[in-house]
């Protein structure tokens with residue numbers, strides 16, 4: 069078992085945004101969290117990555133309690149995140165962005181060369197400033213920057229944000245090759261059909277609470293719709 | 303002339319050396335270190351203590367280490383609390399350092415002796431070995447910094463943290479350590495600059511202020527955030543100063559200031575700004591947007607009753623009543639107590655007026671000015687002018703206020719081109735210009751000042767009472783104006799801007815205009831306070847009228863009392879006044895203690911001492 073979250077609650081000031089959420093992701097699995105805007109998905113992911121200290125609950129990585137560790141110490145333990153909105157270093161070049169990601173890397177399959185192989189356009193443009201890339205290219209660099217640390221658990225927050233559908237499918241098409249290296253993926257996605265297509269497990273959040281979870285094949289679209297918007301059948 | 307230009311160019315190296323630390327700290331931590339100049343002076347004094355320039359090998363590493371730890375503790379703590387706190391803390395440090403040096407080394411000036419001698423280039427031009435060495439050192443330091451930032455792994459991490467600290471942490475970067483390293487490098491350059499300055503000219507505890515201004519001017523003239531621009535800016539400043547000195551030795555500094563103001567007026571992005579300015583603009587909005595959004599969301603999450611209690615003076619209907627009662631009681635005082643008491647209270651009222659104005663500026667309009675002494679001094683001098691023309695100095699109260707309002711309006715068009723800490727230092731430059739300019743006017747007493755005519759005929763007891771009523775009136779008007787201003791539309795606009803500037807702008811709030819109104823009102827208030835000061839002292843003297851101490855005091859009162867509440871400055875002025883009376887026999891130590899208190903309060907009790915006490919008791 070790679071990543072386990074137990075009863076995690078997270079506050080923004082006085083406001084509780086995530087209520088006692090639990091989940092577990094193992095190597096080779098894609099765990100998708102879906103939910104409407106403001107459901108608390110990003111907050112949950114940020115708490116798991118260590119950017120936002122939770123009010124209660126636990127985060128365990130390979131059965132080690134890392135709840136109180138800062139994010140920079142979680143990276144060498146094998147937890148990496150692609151944050152919402154990509155958050156590249158705009159004044160650094162593509163290569164420099166990747167090198168920053170690599171500076172606390174664990175030993176593993178991903179190197180600068182391997183990232184360049186994964187995204188064939190990258191070597192040519194490695195000396196361009198990240199600010200000059202298109203949205204899809206930036207997202208690719210953000211993924212590369214996280215992968216190059218050789219995480220055992222990869223957190224992805226809304227890869228599709230602001231990207232054309234075709235670019236989104238290209239990015240998601242990478243998932244199988246990542247999984248083959250024994251990585252566990254926890255992703256947040258607003259695009260439900262995309263999430264259902266790639267995930268091995270779907271968990272739906274509504275106002276910070278889990279309203280539905282299960283294998284995608286076991287869930288009907290109506291069930292998901294109801295859980296997503298908080299509708300109840302009358 | 304040619305010689306002056308060459309000397310000026312070389313002097314530019316010294317200024318660039320001095321400015322690069324300021325530039326680095328701003329570029330990476332977004333902190334304007336208002337104590338920058340004072341740290342350099344400390345380095346020079348340490349060298350004196352350790353036996354001269356050759357102790358640089360000890361002082362520079364010592365500064366690097368001190369910079370690292372200062373960043374990890376005090377500076378980081380203030381960064382975590384927001385941009386206002388970093389300005390207050392570094393300003394507090396500046397007051398502490400200056401007065402500590404004064405206490406330890408006296409006000410006498412010192413110098414570091416360096417090998418002299420010069421090289422003749424032509425018949426007219428000869429350059430000092432020392433100037434040449436400093437220039438070379440500056441170029442080496444700039445090249446070194448450039449290489450460190452762009453070619454080393456650590457430099458890359460520094461740039462990453464400067465771009466986006468959170469994303470850097472997600473990549474495993476220990477951001478505080480990295481910021482500490484950057485601060486260490488910056489402090490090493492500060493030490494080098496301090497030693498170079500000490501070798502170049504003599505220095506005294508108060509020299510730090512002037513040096514901060516030069517460094518800042520070099521940075522702005524050259525264009526923000528560009529190391530080589532800083533060198534160019536330093537050279538422009540150096541040439542301006544040495545040509546000014548050629549005309550008249552006392553014009554050197556003012557010539558530099560004027561070139562700076564001209565650049566600010568004509569080309570606010572700096573001389574090299576076209577390119578670097580564009581880069582800065584591209585990377586800024588996302589940062590600023592993120593910050594604004596975070597602040598807005600945080601403000602929304604705040605308890606509604608706290609907002610109603612602490613931040614909406616408009617909901618309090620008892621303010622006017624309490625005000626009238628207080629003013630009535632206080633106005634009766636000259637009939638009831640000795641004039642010694644009322645004379646003391648005059649100082650309290652001046653303080654209260656100043657603090658209320660500064661609270662409007664910084665607390666509500668987000669304009670952290672450390673140059674309000676410009677208007678205090680101008681107010682005092684307008685009073686002198688009125689009195690010299692045979693009118694009663696008391697008629698000068700409204701005249702000074704209005705004239706200072708006009709001056710503030712004019713100044714605002716210059717200084718509003720800069721934001722945050724750069725705005726702060728620009729206001730300081732303006733104050734310095736006012737002081738230097740007025741010291742050159744013999745009719746106004748020149749550098750030594752003049753006593754106020756027209757008051758000698760009045761019976762001392764009556765004069766004391768008039769002065770008291772004048773001061774009370776000014777303070778009451780200042781408070782009433784602040785209260786009314788915050789109730790008016792403009793108050794709402796300002797609160798909206800403070801909570802979410804971008805949101806407010808997009809809703810059509812005219813941010814610039816609202817700020818300008820506040821700046822003008824604050825100029826008027828400080829001018830009136832300056833007029834009261836002149837009358838109560840019966841004398842006007844440039845260094846005390848334009849002392850940066852006025853800004854220190856108004857900031858201090860507002861901070862300990864509680865910023866952005868109407869009663870904060872009142873509480874703060876009373877507390878400060880008590881402290882001042884209690885500590886005044888300790889000389890400069892009293893300012894050291896006050897500075898330390900200000901630093902501590904801005905970090906541990908950002909909403910004021912009383913609120914903090916109330917919280918702990920509860």
Ligand SMILES: Nc1ncnc2c1ncn2[C@@H]1O[C@H](COP(=O)(O)OP(=O)(O)OP(=O)(O)O)[C@@H](O)[C@H]1O
Nearest residue numbers: 080085104105106107108109110111112599600603
């Ligand atoms: N920095 C913050 N301070 C205060 N409240 C916040 C902050 N960030 C988010 N929130 C609040 O927390 C709640 C959850 O936000 P979050 O960003 O986690 O939602 P999300 O599910 O990721 O939404 P989206 O799909 O729009 O990204 C929202 O109500 C939001 O207003």
Ligand SMILES: [Mg+2]
Nearest residue numbers: 109110111152
């Ligand atoms: Mg989100």
